[in-house]
Amino acid sequence: MDFRRSEFKELDETFVKIMSTIIPAKPAKELISTMEWLKECILYNVPHGKRNRGLAVVSTYRILAEQQAKTPTPQELELARVLAWTVEFLQSYFLVVDDMMDQSITRRGQPCWYKLENL
Numbered sequence: 116m117d118f119r120r121s122e123f124k125e126l127d128e129t130f131v132k133i134m135s136t137i138i139p140a141k142p143a144k145e146l147i148s149t150m151e152w153l154k155e156c157i158l159y160n161v162p163h164g165k166r167n168r169g170l171a172v173v174s175t176y177r178i179l180a181e182q183q184a185k186t187p188t189p190q191e192l193e194l195a196r197v198l199a200w201t202v203e204f205l206q207s208y209f210l211v212v213d214d215m216m217d218q219s220i221t222r223r224g225q226p227c228w229y230k231l232e233n234l
Contacts, residue, residue: 138150152234163223172195172198172199173199176192
């Protein structure tokens with residue numbers, strides 16, 4: 116498996132961990148509908164991009180570690196992937212806001228988030 120493909124796979128695995136942290140398996144009764152909405156919002160908007168920014172974060176971390184003659188530990192790489200996803204979340208936020216400001220109809224081949232019914 117080439118580096119890029121394996122890094123995508125590891126990013127995806129980290130995303131699953133992040134989601135399980137953000138969205139509890141058994142939220143408080145008062146928060147069930149909010150957690151369902153948040154999960155739907157994240158899954159609709161965040162993980163479907165090219166992830167170039169996220170990959171760049173992890174690659175940059177690896178380069179910086181190499182420059183210090185250091186081999187990153189699995190835990191350090193996992194933290195770099197968490198940081199990568201924060202960049203991807205932020206980018207998704209910018210895209211959603213941009214779609215609303217521009218009154219866009221579609222994003223990545225599907226209706227823009229703000230255009231969906233039952234928000």
